[in-house]
Amino acid sequence: MTAINAVTDYTLDGDVGVITLNSPPVNALSRGVLEGIAFGMQAAVADPGAKAIVLICEGRTFIAGADIGGLGSRREERPIDPMGELERSPKPVIAAIHGTALGGGLEAALCCNYRVAVPSARCGLPEVNLGLLPGAGGTQRLPRLVGPQKALEMMTSGMHVPARQCLEMGVVDELVEEGKLREGAIAFARKVLAENRPLRKVRDISEKVEAARGHPEIFAEFRKANARKFRGFMAPEWNIRCIEAAVNQPFDEGIKTEQKLFRELLAGEQSAAQRYAFFAERQANKIPDVPDDTPLIPVNSVGIIGAGTMGGGIAMNFANAGIPVTIVEVKQDALDRGLGVIRKNYERTASRGGITAADVEKRMGLITGSLDMNALAPVDMVIEAVFERMDIKKDIFSKLDAICKPGAILATNTSALNIDEIASVTKRPEAVIGLHFFSPANVMKLLEVVRADHTSKPVIATSMKLAKKIGKVAALVGVCPGFVGNRILGQRQREAQKLMFEGAMPWDIDRVMYDFGFPMGPFAMSDLAGLDIGWVKENSRGETIRDALCELDRRGQKTGAGYYDYDENRVAHPSPVTEKIIQDFVARSGVNARTITDEEILERCLYPMVNEGAKILEEGMAIRASDIDVIWENGYGWPVYRGGPMWWGDQIGLDKVLAGMKKLQAQMGDLYKPAALLEKMVAEGKNFTRV
Ligand SMILES: NC(=O)c1ccc[n+]([C@@H]2O[C@H](COP(=O)([O-])OP(=O)(O)OC[C@H]3O[C@@H](n4cnc5c(N)ncnc54)[C@H](O)[C@@H]3O)[C@@H](O)[C@H]2O)c1
Structure with missing residues (x-):
């Protein structure tokens, strides 16, 4: 040799x-x-x-x-x-x-x-x-x-x-x-x-x-x-x-x-962004104070509470990875419906050739339904996915505390509730963590792993590893309203709504977002999700554009009309009805509608997102800027060739973002106050993603 x-x-x-x-x-x-x-x-x-x-x-x-x-x-x-x-x-x-x-x-x-x-x-x-x-x-x-x-x-x-x-x-x-x-x-x-x-x-x-x-x-x-x-x-x-x-x-x-x-x-810029995204995903798995040799908790069985939209999708992830799942529901019909949806999803995949009929049965065989929470006594991890109400979640976690074996991980899929408060009802807050899946949970790649005040390192390390095992891209975030992804989304949603009251039409805003590279704009997204989520007919007083639309039974794609009119092929068309509603609202508010350029729409929607990302970093709610980008690429359709909001902010120049925020602050107040970290970065000539 x-x-x-x-x-x-x-x-x-x-x-x-x-x-x-x-x-x-x-x-x-x-x-x-x-x-x-x-x-x-x-x-x-x-x-x-x-x-x-x-x-x-x-x-x-x-x-x-x-x-x-x-x-x-x-x-x-x-x-x-x-x-x-x-x-x-x-x-x-x-x-x-x-x-x-x-x-x-x-x-x-x-x-x-x-x-x-x-x-x-x-x-x-x-x-x-x-x-x-x-x-x-x-x-x-x-x-x-x-x-x-x-x-x-x-x-x-x-x-x-x-x-x-x-x-x-x-x-x-x-x-x-x-x-x-x-x-x-x-x-x-x-x-x-x-x-x-x-x-x-x-x-x-x-x-x-x-x-x-x-x-x-x-x-x-x-x-x-x-x-x-x-x-x-x-x-x-x-x-x-x-x-x-x-x-x-x-x-x-x-x-x-x-x-x-x-x-x-x-x-070119695209490949630079895509290579950055590749490394960002790997980097997101590294938690500075949770070393690689942190002991892992074996997870060989999982319990899920709630067989609704999220619970069913979450269960599929584990069954796909060969991990047995027990789903607990309150009523038999809800359980049957949930299991039925899972089967239908698998059968649809099989009919398209994605898996075999035998796979369908094998995966369904790994999922057991129950109406009794005691069925969760032996499982290694529980993920709660019931209605978004603190009282119900607290009740469930105190029961889980009594039922689950020592060492079991107790996770919640809450989108917005305070996980520390949920953990406080247990005698083992170190076992409590947020696992924020995105809808549809069997499809979306992103998993926000939410670290609460007392979450232990092995629970964090195990959750990050498990995410990989079930094919997710995980990022660790802290407890704050909306965590990282939805908190930043809130900025864009707010601006989209405000722009509508200043004279932009939903389809103008959507077009700018679509052309930027998002799969759809905020209004098309609302129509898809349904405008009546959280809307209660009896309480509706026509005070918002959404109220007005829902009162006309324009509840989104499912009713054939929402912000848009939909034809028989579900193709969206700008709606004269919506336009009239918006114009009436604007007229009543006494604001003079103005012509808003595409450039302004883009800046108004995206600069506040970068600014919010800076606040998130300042507060330590994300470990690093690239984790925010991982979240937005994998959970919200930020085009990967534009790297994510923080990378994008760096690319266009943080001084530009700062100047934009200052201008908005001068016009409309402290809602647009630049993040201290953004000011600091610009003053020091630094950027978020290429330090
Ligand atoms: N839908 C989404 O897009 C989304 C995304 C991320 C997170 N979440 C969060 O996931 C959770 C569930 O949301 P969803 O959309 O699946 O709701 P859902 O209404 O579709 O399902 C909730 C299910 O929980 C069941 N349930 C209620 N109380 C129960 C109890 N005590 N024991 C057992 N089952 C019980 C209900 O019967 C229902 O089937 C919420 O916390 C929500 O904020 C939702």
Whole structure:
């Protein structure tokens, strides 16, 4: 065995040279790994005993991507060409894949003559999710191997394709037995030698791209079918252009196109925001005073109280992860209804091919209903999701305190109630925590984990870990009205309402928010949720626009009208009825309606959000600015290519945000008082997210 460098070995196994990379945790393409490939290849090519070469990785995976942290930084080391060394080899090179071959890892494998993989392996080019494209030839090689259609799907989704599918598509040439990758790859290499197979290079394969030449409709149709999904993002389109180049240009020209488009994305604001978001999510799991070695509480069973909108969705998360759930309700019909909704949701997923019919039964089998809270005695964690009323929650928590075993975690899904007050009725406030799921709870990624005054570190650490296990993105927040997400949302909602009284129409405000990149504006959102949430007919005196709309039975999408009129396809149209109601309100208030520009709408809605984020940080209700951004991207549809409110504030300039807040304060009072932290940041020339 020869050590090529600190992370690479070379050995000769009979007539096959084997280059082994070992750079934990994921053999990412660091400088060491790149040099290992380049120098390992030189050694193998120079070794007269080696007739073929295998590239394999130690540890849990093949090369699982580039070293993202190093992206964009300047490299001054001497130039090497690992991809070229692989591709130009005079001896057949076989990539041996286990775990995941992602991004630069798959691109390296595509420079080899052949690829073998174990059945559990997956391959993908996920650069698009960082606002990038594969910039090491992957955009030109993949379409040559699998054709443009499959390349479009893979590269614009970033999906990790299972080995069997890779075999069918031609990304992988042969599957080898699980656990016997090295032997399998060497045997494959010997087969290539014995059969005297030609030194096929992916760059020279042309049938599939040639067949697509002169068929621009392939791309036009793909763009059209995915327009909604790609809206606002640059990277999917830039990936598509590379694949068009693979079809229409010779290989070397295509590589130049790839390089040019890659540089554009790398230098752009979107990728910077998307890379920031990627690291922000990871960072959110780090709690400064809760070290990584904090003991965890095993959670092998969960109890949920309330089978309503939230309880049912929360239960599904756990059943999906294989954790048994007991749901407690007050009445049989509520329980039956709740369980029925869960089943219907699963069956809908199954009918779309997301899961099998057997999965439906397996998951339903993990969910047990009960009308007796004593059924929660043995569970490791309880999540309460009953009506948002302090008296009911307190009653439940005092009962839970008596029923649940010592050490059980007692969580509440409250949206706004004081969790310290809820915890105060128990003799174990250290076990009480907020787990704020978002609706629909089985779909939305975000989980706000709410730390109360006495919540213990193991309870926090366990909740953060568990969030990951059930596929959520968690951020730790403190107890304050609305916690972090809704507290900031409150700012935008208030401004949207106020703007309406100053002369902007709901559809103008919604359009500005939609064009900014939100999936929908605040009024479309209200119509979707229903305007009558919390509205009581008997108490309604037509005092608000909402009252007036609900009194006309315009309660949102479900009644065919709300702020908007809806046609039979549920498409929203600006409503003359709503417009008249608003105009009457404005006239009665004595305010002169004015023309409000899109720019003003944007600033009025978003600056107060950044300002509120600063207050949240000041009060220590979020650990770091990037946690606020994680919350807004995963729970409220803030476009990831704009990084989140705090990142966005930094991008446009905190001095601008501060000046905007001061102007509003001068016009409309201290509701708009700039946060002290915002003033301080500007005075010190600092920003929130790139300190
Ligand atoms: N709906 C949302 O968008 C949303 C989002 C986040 C958090 N929340 C919070 O989640 C909680 C539940 O909200 P929801 O929308 O699911 O309400 P919901 O009205 O749909 O469901 C509440 C359920 O709790 C049951 N219930 C009431 N008292 C009970 C008791 N003593 N024991 C057992 N079951 C009882 C009711 O029968 C009902 O089925 C609230 O605290 C709410 O603030 C709601």
